[in-house]
Every structure is written in C-alpha cells, then in structure tokens.
Amino acid sequence: MIPTEAKAPRAKFQQGKDYYLGNNPWFKKNPTRGIQLLTESATEGYDEAQFLLASILHQQHQYASAAAWYEKAAQQEHPEAQYILGLFYEKGYGVAVNNQLALNYYKKAAKQQHPDAQYKTAYFYEKGIGCKAGPDFMHAYRYYQDACAHTPLAYLGLSILYRDGLGVARDWELASFYYDIAKEQLKDHNNGSETVSRLKEAEPALVTLPTIKVNEVYYNKNAAPDGEGSYSIVYSGILKSQSKSVAVKLFKSDGNDYQCKERFENEINIMVKLQSPHIIRIYAVCPQPRLIIMERAARSLFNALYCTGIQMSWIQKLDLALEICYGLTHLHSHNPIILHRDLKSANVLLDENNHAKICDFGESHLGDPIVHSRVGTITHTAPELLQKNNPLQSEASDVYAFAVVLSEIATEDQPFENMALSDIVPYVLREGRPQFKPNSTIPKTPVAFYDLVVAAWRQKIEDRSPLKQIRSGLEHQKYVLTVLKKGSATA
Ligand SMILES: Nc1ncnc2c1ncn2[C@@H]1O[C@H](COP(=O)(O)OP(=O)(O)O)[C@@H](O)[C@H]1O
Ligand SMILES: [Mg+2]
Numbered sequence: 001m002i003p004t005e006a007k008a009p010r011a012k013f014q015q016g017k018d019y020y021l022g023n024n025p026w027f028k029k030n031p032t033r034g035i036q037l038l039t040e041s042a043t044e045g046y047d048e049a050q051f052l053l054a055s056i057l058h059q060q061h062q063y064a065s066a067a068a069w070y071e072k073a074a075q076q077e078h079p080e081a082q083y084i085l086g087l088f089y090e091k092g093y094g095v096a097v098n099n100q101l102a103l104n105y106y107k108k109a110a111k112q113q114h115p116d117a118q119y120k121t122a123y124f125y126e127k128g129i130g131c132k133a134g135p136d137f138m139h140a141y142r143y144y145q146d147a148c149a150h151t152p153l154a155y156l157g158l159s160i161l162y163r164d165g166l167g168v169a170r171d172w173e174l175a176s177f178y179y180d181i182a183k184e185q186l187k188d189h190n191n192g193s194e195t196v197s198r199l200k201e202a203e204p205a206l207v208t209l210p211t212i213k214v215n216e217v218y219y220n221k222n223a224a225p226d227g228e229g230s231y232s233i234v235y236s237g238i239l240k241s242q243s244k245s246v247a248v249k250l251f252k253s254d255g256n257d258y259q260c261k262e263r264f265e266n267e268i269n270i271m272v273k274l275q276s277p278h279i280i281r282i283y284a285v286c287p288q289p290r291l292i293i294m295e296r297a298a299r300s301l302f303n304a305l306y307c308t309g310i311q312m313s314w315i316q317k318l319d320l321a322l323e324i325c326y327g328l329t330h331l332h333s334h335n336p337i338i339l340h341r342d343l344k345s346a347n348v349l350l351d352e353n354n355h356a357k358i359c360d361f362g363e364s365h366l367g368d369p370i371v372h373s374r375v376g377t378i379t380h381t382a383p384e385l386l387q388k389n390n391p392l393q394s395e396a397s398d399v400y401a402f403a404v405v406l407s408e409i410a411t412e413d414q415p416f417e418n419m420a421l422s423d424i425v426p427y428v429l430r431e432g433r434p435q436f437k438p439n440s441t442i443p444k445t446p447v448a449f450y451d452l453v454v455a456a457w458r459q460k461i462e463d464r465s466p467l468k469q470i471r472s473g474l475e476h477q478k479y480v481l482t483v484l485k486k487g488s489a490t491a
Contacts, residue, residue: 009046012037017052042069047076054081063094074105082109083117090120099130110143115150118143122157126166127335135336137167137367152185153195156202163204164269166336166367172265176204205265205272210284216240217286217293219248227300229346231263231362239283239293246283247297251290263362264290270338270361278327280349280359297349297357301405304350305412314443315481316354317409321449322474323356324348328402329467331358332395336367339393342376343401345408369394378424379415379434380404383459386425396461399470403456407436410445410453431459448477 006015015027016037022029035056041049054069067088073081086105089098103124109117122143128135141161148154155178161168163175179202186195219237226247227234237248253260271282271292284293301320304310312320331338340347340358347360363376369392382400384391404415415434416424438450452473455465465473 006037009041009044009049012041012044013046013049013052016041016049020052020056042072045072045076047073047078047081050076051078051081054084058084063088065094067094074108077108077112079109079112079114079117082106082112083114083120086117086120099124100132101130103130110146113146115147118147119151119154119157122147122154126157126160135166135368137161139167141167152182153198155179155182155185156198159204160202163202164336164366165266170262170265170269172204172206176206179204179207205269206285208272209268209282212239212241212284212286212293214286214289214291217246217248217284217291219250221250226296227303227346229360231260236296237293244283245296246293247280247295249292249294251292253290260290264292266364267292267361270364270366273334273338273366274330274361276327276330277355278323278357279330280357294359295357297359298352299350300346301348301350301356301409302345304354305345305408306414312443314446315478315485317443318449318474318478318481320350320354320356320409321406322471322478324358324402324405325467325471325474327356327358328398329471331364332398332467334366337395339365339369339395340398340401341365341393342380343398343405344377344380345405348405365393376401378421381428382457382461383428383431384461386429394461395467396464399464399467400457402467402470403453404434406449406453406456407434410449411436411441433457446477448473452477 006012016034016039018024018027018034019030019037020034035053038049038053038056042053050069050073054066054073057063057066057069067085070081070085070088074085082105086102086109087093088095089102089105091097103121106117106120106124110121122140124130125136125140125143140157144154144157144161146154148158159175159178159182160166162171162178164170182202183199186199189195191199217237217239219235221235223235225233225235232249232251235248235250237246238244239246251260251264268282268285271280271294275281280297281295282292283295285291286293299308304312328340328343331340340361340363342360342363343358347358349357349359351357380401382397385393385397408415411434413435416427419427436445436450436453438445438447452465452470455463456470458464
C-alpha cells in the first residue's frame with residue numbers, strides 16, 4: 001500500500017524517520033524529505049521528532065541547532081534530551097558552559113530514572129559543581145544509590161562517601177566493599193581516562209598506603225619520645241624495609257577505644273590525601289597496635305619557641321609564617337575542603353633546616369563546614385566556637401588559630417600564659433587577645449606583620465582576613481625584606 005501523506009505531527013515524525021533511514025520498501029531512503037517531515041513535526045511540537053532531529057544535527061556536529069531542538073524536547077520532559085542537554089551545558093557544545101543549568105537538566109532526567117543522569121547529578125552534588133551552596137553529600141548519596149544498579153561508577157561514588165564520611169557515617173569496610181564491586185565490574189571495560197582517575201581517587205586509604213606489622217618498624221618505647229600529645233606518643237624509629245628514619249605515632253587506647261579508632265582512621269584518611277612540602281607525609285600504618293609511620297621532623301615549633309632557646313632572625317620567623325600558611329592553604333584548597341581544627345605551635349613541626357610542616361590531623365574534618373563538636377585547644381579557639389549556640393566551624397576558625405600561631409612566632413610567649421584557663425573564654429568573648437605589641441618583641445615585629453595578625457583574629461568571621469589575603473601580605477613582607485637586604489648588601 002502506498003503511504004498517504006502524513007498530516008498529524010506523530011505520523012509526520014514516523015514518516016520522516018522512515019524516509020530518513022529508508023526503513024521499509026515504501027520509503028526509499030530520502031534524507032532530505034525525512035528531515036523536512038521531521039522538522040515539520042518538531043515545529044508542531046512533537047517531542048520525539050524534536051529529539052530525533054536534534055540527534056541527527058548532533059551527529060553532523062551542528063551543535064547549536066542540535067542544542068536548540070534538545071532544549072525544546074527537554075522542556076517537554078524528554079529524559080534523554082534533558083540528559084544530553086546537561087552534557088551540552090557541562091561541556092559547552094553549542095551553548096556556553098553553564099554548570100548550574102547542566103545540573104538542572106541532569107536532575108530533571110534523573111527524576112525520570114535516567115541512570116546516567118542520576119550518576120551525573122550525584123557527581124555534581126559530590127563535587128559541588130553547579131551548586132550555589134557548595135557540595136551536598138546527602139543528595140550525592142541518594143543519587144549514587146539510585147544509579148548504582150546501572151553504572152559501576154556510582155559504586156565508586158558511594159565508596160568515596162563512606163571512606164571520607166561525607167553525608168554518611170564513615171565506614172571503611174563498606175567503602176572497600178563498594179570499591180571492590182566497582183573495580184570488578186570495570187575490569188573488562190576499556191576504561192577512559194576519567195574512569196581511570198576516578199578509580200585512583202576512590203582508592204581506600206589502606207590500598208594506597210602500605211599496611212605493616214608491628215615488627216616491620218623499630219622503635220623503643222623505653223627511650224624518650226619525640227613528643228607526646230593528648231592522644232598519642234610519638235617515637236623516633238626505623239622503617240625496616242627501607243632503612244628509613246621515621247616518626248612512629250602510637251595511639252593511646254586508654255578509655256574509649258571507639259574514639260581512639262575514629263581518630264586513628266580519620267587521621268590516616270586525611271593525611272593520605274595531602275601532599276605538600278609543608279605537611280608531614282604519611283608512609284605506612286599498623287593497625288595493631290595503632291601506629292602511624294610518618295616523616296620525622298627535628299622538633300615542634302612549640303619546642304623551638306619555648307624550650308630550646310634558639311634565636312631566630314625576623315626573616316626566619318617570616319619564612320616559618322609563610323610555610324605554615326602554604327600548608328594551611330593546601331588543606332583549605334582540597335576539594336572537599338579540609339579543616340585542621342587544632343592548629344597551634346605544638347602541631348607545627350620543623351625539620352633540620354627549619355622548614356615548617358603541619359601535623360596532627362586527628363581533629364581534622366573533611367567536607368562541609370560542621371557544627372563545632374569539641375574545642376581543640378582553648379588558647380587557639382576562635383570566639384565563634386566558644387559561644388553556647390553551636391555555630392558552624394569554617395576555614396575562618398583555622399585562620400584565627402593561625403593568627404594566634406603567628407603571634408606565638410613573633411612574641412615567643414605562650415598565648416594567655418598567665419591566665420587561668422577558665423578566664424580565657426570570657427576574655428576572648430570580650431575581644432581579648434594574646435599579649436602582642438610590635439615593639440616589645442626581639443627581634444622587633446614589623447608593624448605590617450602586627451596589622452596582619454590583628455586582621456586575622458578579628459572577632460567577627462566576616463571581618464577576618466581570608467587566608468589568601470594573609471598569604472599575599474606575608475609574601476609582600478618577605479619581598480620587601482629580601483629586596484632591602486640585597487639593597488643594603490650592595491650599598
Ligand atoms: N613526625 C613527627 N616528627 C617529630 N615529632 C613529632 C612528629 N609528630 C608529632 N611529633 C611530636 O609529638 C607531639 C604529639 O603529636 P601529635 O600528632 O600532635 O599527637 P596528638 O594527636 O596526641 O596531639 C607533637 O606535638 C610533636 O612534638
Ligand atoms: Mg597534637
């Protein structure tokens with residue numbers, strides 16, 4: 001039967017498709033006629049025609065026209081069109097890159113159970129891409145769960161959320177369970193570079209790090225330790241396999257074993273993500289007894305300032321300030337952000353060449369700003385965290401602690417040295433700060449440095465200098481000092 005000329009949009013779409021593909025004996029291949037009919041149907045509002053037309057244009061690399069037709073189909077809730085339009089906005093095909101719109105379209109398709117869109121939505125939420133308020137791990141979790149029946153990449157997402165405790169309670173066992181499923185399912189695929197780097201990103205800490213037995217490291221518990229904190233004792237030691245001199249942090253498991261395990265795993269999980277010359281490097285872990293084997297430093301900044309009597313020049317002090325600033329910047333620029341939460345001179349170490357390295361990540365936190373759960377060290381705790389109504393802890397509280405460390409470096413006095421602990425809280429809430437006058441220190445503190453500290457420990461978060469600004473301030477001071485020194489040497 002010779003087909004009659006189609007009139008209704010749906011029939012035009014069918015005939016257009018048949019002409020375009022040369023589908024059956026009645027419709028000899030006639031792409032021009034096909035496109036004509038599809039365009040008519042699409043213009044009359046038939047979403048399948050809009051979608052097919054868009055796909056044809058897409059294949060022909062006519063991205064702008066393809067985007068326009070995908071957009072029309074997407075507005076009619078065509079899930080595949082919504083997903084592809086998301087991709088267009090993400091990659092900038094035929095439209096300007098716009099992550100917010102990309103996320104919007106992914107979300108729409110995801111709500112219609114489009115598995116790739118569910119995965120993309122989850123990933124965008126995890127990384128905070130296109131999200132005004134930053135990452136949203138709870139939503140990421142939900143969408144990964146929806147997507148994991150269809151894509152192994154979603155298992156990797158779940159594995160990362162469990163490993164890092166993002167939007168869920170941290171659970172290393174579940175994390176490696178999901179990681180193993182994903183790895184197994186991906187093993188026969190010819191994986192693209194994005195998948196390969198995602199697999200690397202999701203590696204559980206204990207896969208990346210050598211796990212050793214206690215007899216693979218030498219340390220002497222009867223010798224004087226390198227240092228001791230509230231939760232651990234740190235000994236010098238030797239990692240036998242590499243004959244390497246290391247520091248061995250032994251966790252005290254007295255009292256609450258669950259809390260000790262949490263701190264231990266948290267510290268490993270964070271250290272393994274950090275690679276900076278100004279952050280102590282982790283080498284290996286031992287689960288029983290709980291040991292972290294790490295790069296060994298000569299002393300803590302606390303010891304250098306208060307116990308050794310070593311005199312430091314101003315330029316040395318400025319260098320220290322800058323290096324700690326670089327270490328802290330490395331933490332804060334991690335995605336998701338890492339907050340140290342216990343920055344103080346005892347948690348900054350110096351190597352033999354007096355280079356500063358931040359240590360002690362037991363209190364650190366990865367991810368969203370959190371409701372302050374406990375005070376790190378009262379002398380370095382920002383006023384917003386001392387108030388009763390539990391505020392969110394953010395990078396500004398690390399900046400405050402950093403400012404106190406800067407004052408320690410300049411004054412060589414312990415903050416609030418002569419004050420009873422119970423008096424410090426009300427004092428800081430009334431805007432009291434550690435004693436610091438530029439002229440009273442040896443060597444003399446330049447006023448520019450003093451001003452920078454004062455701006456970094458302001459009472460209100462919104463008045464406090466951002467870390468970036470402190471960094472450029474310190475860099476400027478170093479530049480001026482170096483130029484002056486050179487100038488006076490050549491004069
Ligand atoms: N890698 C290291 N090299 C040398 N000394 C260290 C090292 N790590 C820690 N220390 C010393 O041990 C002390 C306690 O370590 P820290 O990691 O702060 O433990 P805690 O979590 O118990 O506070 C530090 O203040 C420092 O004096
Ligand atoms: Mg400590």
